[in-house]
Amino acid sequence: MQTHNLGYPRIGSKRELKKACENYWSGKISLAELKLKGREICLQNWKLQQDAGIDLIPVNDFSYYDQVLDMSLMVGAIPQRYHQILENHGKEELDLYFAMARGYQKEGLDITAMEMTKWFDTNYHYIVPEFNKNQSFKLFSTKIIDEFADAKQQGIKAKPVILGPVSYLLLGKEKEEGFDKLDLIKNLLPVYIDILDKLSKYGVEWIQFDEPFLAMDLGEKAQQAFKAAYYEIKKKFPSLKTIITTYFESLRDNLQLATSLPVCALHIDLVRCPEQLEETLSALPENMTLSLGVVDGRNIWKNDFQKSLQFINKATEKLGEASVMVAPSCSLLHSPCDLDLETNEKNLSKEIKNWLAFAKQKLDEVVILKKLATENVSGKLSTQYLENKGAIENRKKSLLIHNDKVIKRMNAITDSMAKRENTFPVRKIKQQNSLQLPIFPTTTIGSFPQTPEVRSWRAKFKKGELTATEYEAKLKKETEESIRWQEEIGIDVLVHGEFERNDMVEYFGEQLKGFAFTKNGWVQSYGSRCVKPPIIYGDIERLSPMTVEWSSFAQSLTQQYVKGMLTGPVTILQWSFVRNDQPRSQTCNQIALAIRDEVSDLEQAGIQIIQIDEPAIREGLPLRKADRENYLKWAINAFRLASSGVKDATQIHTHMCYSEFNDIINHIAAMDADVITIECSRSQMELLDAFAEFNYPNEIGPGVYDIHSPRVPSKKEMVELLKKAAKVIPAENLWVNPDCGLKTRHWEETKKALEEMVAASAEMKAAFLAKDDQTVV
Incomplete structure (x- = not known):
C-alpha cells in the first residue's frame, strides 16, 4: 500500500508567494528573486511531504498564478495578442505568463487579460484557455520537466502532476465558430507525448493525470477523446505508471469508461461520494490500482479514522494491499497550510482546534491511515487512533454546536x-x-x-x-x-x-x-x-x-x-x-x-x-x-x-x-x-x-x-x-x-x-x- 498526495498549497504557510509576486509586479524585486522564492517554496513543500512519510510526492503542483494557465503556456496555447510581448519587447517567459493572466498596459501596448472563471464548484479561479480552429500546439514551457529534475536531484520520490489532455480542452473556450474544441485532441496529444518522452529520459516512474471531467456529464465525443488519448499514451509508454485522478464528484455513468482506460491506477473521491466505492471495486480490472481519496482536501475537519479505515479495509479485502493507495480526496490547494500556526485561542479555542486538520496535518492523517491499515495497532498507533476517536466524539457532543x-x-x-x-x-x-x-x-x-x-x-x-x-x-x-x-x-x-x-x-x-x-x-x-x-x-x-x-x-x-x-x-x-x-x-x-x-x-x-x-x-x-x-x-x-x-x-x-x-x-x-x-x-x-x-x-x-x-x-x-x-x-x-x-x-x-x-x-x-x-x- 502506498500513500500519495495530489497537490500541496503553493502560496507558502505565510503567503510568501503572494508577497513575492506582488513585489515583482510593483518593481520591488527582480525576476530572479521571484524565481528564487518560488523554488524555496517548492523545496519546502517537497521536504515537508517527504518528512511526513508520503510515498509519492507531487511536483508541478506549484504555480506562480494558476495551474491551467501553466498548461496553456506549456503547450504553447498562447493567444495571438500576446506574441508581440515577446517579439517586440523581449520579455521573459514569466512576464508573458503574467500578461496572459493580468493583461498588459505599458511600453505602448494595451492587451486584455484572458478570461477567468471558477474551478468547478470551488472558490478557486482558473485562467480559461482560448482555442481557435486548427489550433496548433508545441512544447513552449518545460516547467514540469525542470521541476521533476530538480526534485529528483533533491532525493524526492516525485510524481509529476499534469492536467489531463481531455479536461484541459474541456476547460477552454472556442474563440471562433465552426469547430469543436475536442477536435483539437489530435493536435494536442503530440505535445503530451513530447513531455512524457522528456520526463522518461529523467527516469520518471509515476505520472498523475488530473481528469476531473470524468466525474462530470460527458457526451460521446468526450468519451472517445478519453479513449484515444490514453490508448495513445499507453502505446507510446507501455512501462510508464499512470494514475488518473477524479475528484469533487463520483464517476457514476463514466465508471465503465474510467476503468477501461489503459492506466495503472484510478483515484476516486470518497469524501464527496463515499457511495461509489462498492461499484468501483466491482468494476475495477485486475491489473488496476485504486487510489482512495479518504482525507478531505477541501474542508478542515479532522479525519474520522474509524470511518476511513472501513473504506480502506473493504478495498484491501477485495484488491489486496499492493493494489490500494491512500490519499487526500483532491489537491490540498483548497486547504490552509498548517494548523500549528494557530496559537491565538481568542480566535480559535483549544476545543475547536482539536476538531481540525490543515494541509500539513492531512499529510499525517494519510500516513497514519496507511499504518493503521497495514500494521498491528499497538503502542503509538493505538494512541493516535484513540485520540482521533476522542476528538470525533467530543465534537458530536460539544455544547458549542447547538443553539x-x-x-x-x-x-x-x-x-x-x-x-x-x-x-x-x-x-x-x-x-x-x-x-x-x-x-x-x-x-x-x-x-x-x-x-x-x-x-x-x-x-x-x-x-x-x-x-x-x-x-x-x-x-x-x-x-x-x-x-x-x-x-x-x-x-x-x-x-x-x-x-x-x-x-x-x-x-x-x-x-x-x-x-x-x-x-x-x-x-x-x-x-x-x-x-x-x-x-x-x-x-x-x-x-x-x-x-x-x-x-x-x-x-x-x-x-x-x-x-x-x-x-x-x-x-x-x-x-x-x-x-x-x-x-x-x-x-x-x-x-x-x-x-x-x-x-x-x-x-x-x-x-x-x-x-x-x-x-x-x-x-x-x-x-x-x-x-x-x-x-x-x-x-x-x-x-x-x-x-x-x-x-x-x-x-x-x-x-x-x-x-x-x-x-x-x-x-x-x-x-x-x-x-x-x-x-x-x-x-x-x-x-x-x-x-x-x-x-x-x-x-x-x-x-x-x-x-x-x-x-x-x-x-x-x-x-x-x-x-x-x-x-x-x-x-x-x-x-x-x-x-x-x-x-x-x-x-x-x-x-x-x-x-x-x-x-x-x-x-x-x-x-x-x-x-x-x-x-x-
Whole structure:
C-alpha cells in the first residue's frame, strides 16, 4: 500500500508567494528573486511531504498564478495578442505568463487579460484557455520537466502532476465558430507525448493525470477523446505508471469508461461520494490500482479514522494491499497550510482546534491511515487512533454546536417569508418614483481599495496600538473622502467603501455566533489573491446589527443614495469551511435568517438601496445536472428568505461574478432581485446572451471593466461594451458598473477607470435621450 498526495498549497504557510509576486509586479524585486522564492517554496513543500512519510510526492503542483494557465503556456496555447510581448519587447517567459493572466498596459501596448472563471464548484479561479480552429500546439514551457529534475536531484520520490489532455480542452473556450474544441485532441496529444518522452529520459516512474471531467456529464465525443488519448499514451509508454485522478464528484455513468482506460491506477473521491466505492471495486480490472481519496482536501475537519479505515479495509479485502493507495480526496490547494500556526485561542479555542486538520496535518492523517491499515495497532498507533476517536466524539457532543433558539426559529420559517409583497413590475414603478435615478445609472460593486494605510490601521487596532476611538475616526475620514470623491466624479449610487471590513465573508462571520477564525488559514482564490475562510462550527445567530452604523454614517454625509452592503447567505456558506454534521441547506437558512434581520434594520435606518452579494450561487452548483434542481431550490430560497422582508420601494441588488448563467437563468430570475450586477467585460458581454434569450425581466448591471486586471480601460472601450449590452437588454434596465469590488486595486487605477466609466455612461445617456425611439444602436 502506498500513500500519495495530489497537490500541496503553493502560496507558502505565510503567503510568501503572494508577497513575492506582488513585489515583482510593483518593481520591488527582480525576476530572479521571484524565481528564487518560488523554488524555496517548492523545496519546502517537497521536504515537508517527504518528512511526513508520503510515498509519492507531487511536483508541478506549484504555480506562480494558476495551474491551467501553466498548461496553456506549456503547450504553447498562447493567444495571438500576446506574441508581440515577446517579439517586440523581449520579455521573459514569466512576464508573458503574467500578461496572459493580468493583461498588459505599458511600453505602448494595451492587451486584455484572458478570461477567468471558477474551478468547478470551488472558490478557486482558473485562467480559461482560448482555442481557435486548427489550433496548433508545441512544447513552449518545460516547467514540469525542470521541476521533476530538480526534485529528483533533491532525493524526492516525485510524481509529476499534469492536467489531463481531455479536461484541459474541456476547460477552454472556442474563440471562433465552426469547430469543436475536442477536435483539437489530435493536435494536442503530440505535445503530451513530447513531455512524457522528456520526463522518461529523467527516469520518471509515476505520472498523475488530473481528469476531473470524468466525474462530470460527458457526451460521446468526450468519451472517445478519453479513449484515444490514453490508448495513445499507453502505446507510446507501455512501462510508464499512470494514475488518473477524479475528484469533487463520483464517476457514476463514466465508471465503465474510467476503468477501461489503459492506466495503472484510478483515484476516486470518497469524501464527496463515499457511495461509489462498492461499484468501483466491482468494476475495477485486475491489473488496476485504486487510489482512495479518504482525507478531505477541501474542508478542515479532522479525519474520522474509524470511518476511513472501513473504506480502506473493504478495498484491501477485495484488491489486496499492493493494489490500494491512500490519499487526500483532491489537491490540498483548497486547504490552509498548517494548523500549528494557530496559537491565538481568542480566535480559535483549544476545543475547536482539536476538531481540525490543515494541509500539513492531512499529510499525517494519510500516513497514519496507511499504518493503521497495514500494521498491528499497538503502542503509538493505538494512541493516535484513540485520540482521533476522542476528538470525533467530543465534537458530536460539544455544547458549542447547538443553539435551541436558532432551531426554534428555523422551525418557524414559512413559504411567505421568501416572497416580496408585489412582483417586480409593481416594485419598479414604486422604486422609480422614490429613487428618481437617471437612465444608465452608475454605481460600483461595494468595496474600494484597501490601501496599506487602511490595513496598517486594522493591524494596529488588533494589536492595541490604536484605540477603538482612534481607529474609528481614521475609517470615518477615509469613508467621507470616498463619498466626496464619488460625488465629485458623478457616480449616481454611492458606496461607503467597506474600509472597516477585512473580508466580505469574514467580516460578517466575526459578528455571528457559530463562527470561528484563524490567523493564518489562508487559501488561494486566484493569482496572488488569498482568502481566509471562517469556520462554521455550530448553529448561527446574529446577536446585534452588523453594518447599520457604517451605512447610516455614510448616508448622513450625502444627499445621494448610499447602498447598504451585505454578503448573501449562499456566499457566506460557500466561502466558509462549513460544518459537515448537518445538511448545508440547513446551515444556509440559519445564515439567511441572520441576513434578513440585517436587511430589515438597514431599511428601518433609512437605507433605500440594499445590495446582497451572491457571487457563489453558481459556484455551489452540483457538477452533475441531475443533482442541480434540489440545490438551486434551497439556495435561491435562502436568498429570498434573506431579501424579501422589505417594502416594495426598497431596491434590492445582488452581485454575481465569473458565472455561466445559461443553464440556470430561470433560477437567477427566481431570486427576484430588483437589480443584478454581473461580470461581463472579460467575456465581451457574452454572458448577457443568456439574459437576453430568457427575456430577463429585472434590471442588470453588466460589468464594463475588469477589476482583476491592473489595466485601465478607455471610455471608448466601455461605451462599445455598453452598446453591445443595449442591443440585447432594454436600455432602461441597464446599470453601469465595474465587474466586481475594487478592494484589491490601487487608488490611481481605480480613479482613472471609474472616471472613464462615468464618462461612458454620460455618452450613453446622451445618445439614448437623442433617439426619438429611445433605443441605442
